[in-house]
Amino acid sequence: MNIVETNIPDVDMYNISKSKVELANRIIQGIYPLFDEIYSEKVNDLDGLRQILSNKRLKIKDKKEEIETLYEVYKRKGKIKKLLNRISKLSKSGLMYDGSLKSETLMLLKVIESLNNEKLDFHLLETMKTIKKRFFQ
Amino acid sequence: MKVIQENNSKLEQKNNSDFISNIINRIFLICKNDKNFKLKNQTEEIEFKISTLQKKIDSQDKLILQADDLYKNVKRRVDILNSENSELRTNLIESLGG
Numbered sequence: 001m002n003i004v005e006t007n008i009p010d011v012d013m014y015n016i017s018k019s020k021v022e023l024a025n026r027i028i029q030g031i032y033p034l035f036d037e038i039y040s041e042k043v044n045d046l047d048g049l050r051q052i053l054s055n056k057r058l059k060i061k062d063k064k065e066e067i068e069t070l071y072e073v074y075k076r077k078g079k080i081k082k083l084l085n086r087i088s089k090l091s092k093s094g095l096m097y098d099g100s101l102k103s104e105t106l107m108l109l110k111v112i113e114s115l116n117n118e119k120l121d122f123h124l125l126e127t128m129k130t131i132k133k134r135f136f137q
Numbered sequence: 138m139k140v141i142q143e144n145n146s147k148l149e150q151k152n153n154s155d156f157i158s159n160i161i162n163r164i165f166l167i168c169k170n171d172k173n174f175k176l177k178n179q180t181e182e183i184e185f186k187i188s189t190l191q192k193k194i195d196s197q198d199k200l201i202l203q204a205d206d207l208y209k210n211v212k213r214r215v216d217i218l219n220s221e222n223s224e225l226r227t228n229l230i231e232s233l234g235g
Binding site: 002004005006008009010011031032034035036038039041042043045046049050053056057059060063064066067070071073074077080081084085086088091096102104106109110111112113 | 138139140143156161162163165169175176178181183185186187190191193194197198200201204205207208211212214215218219221222225226228229230232234
């Protein structure tokens with residue numbers, strides 16, 4: 001244990017309140033620069049959070065694009081299913097025994113997965129016309 | 138003024154360092170509520186910004202989770218459709234003698 005002489009003023013034994021204020025002021029003077037450090041850390045935290053938010057926004061944008069792309073695939077597969085069901089209905093009704101229609105349908109079935117949306121819509125319309133002719137006239 | 142200085146080991150110095158850091162943080166928490174504190178306004182402003190950003194980040198995290206769920210859901214539906222379509226197509230080709 002050492003006894004060290006410091007530059008802290010001696011306590012005025014006759015005016016304790018004044019001594020307390022003086023001591024508090026000296027502590028505050030010593031501590032204020034440290035407050036600046038705390039404030040700087042908060043500024044750094046803020047910058048870090050801004051960067052995190054920016055990254056998350058980009059991530060959400062990417063995810064939105066992924067979902068939109070996948071939803072287009074889903075809609076396309078739905079159209080293909082609808083077309084296959086119509087072809088199945090026509091086949092079960094016996095309409096496919098006609099030679100040319102049968103070979104055209106077989107060709108369509110082989111390439112159905114690679115048809116673009118316009119072609120799918122066209123065939124959906126055509127099969128619907130045939131079904132209406134067959135079942136509703 | 139003379140003060141008594143204890144002989145500190147390294148561990149005690151480290152503990153003292155943590156202790157001082159804690160004390161300073163506590164003093165800061167008290168001082169920031171003092172209307173005369175020089176960093177009061179800046180501190181309030183930056184803490185408000187941090188809180189707002191944190192809320193936005195939390196909200197974005199929720200959105201990312203929802204997006205992941207939605208993606209998985211659509212992917213599952215696409216897989217089901219693929220499987221059904223493939224089976225139906227094969228059956229049709231067989232029934233038409235292809």
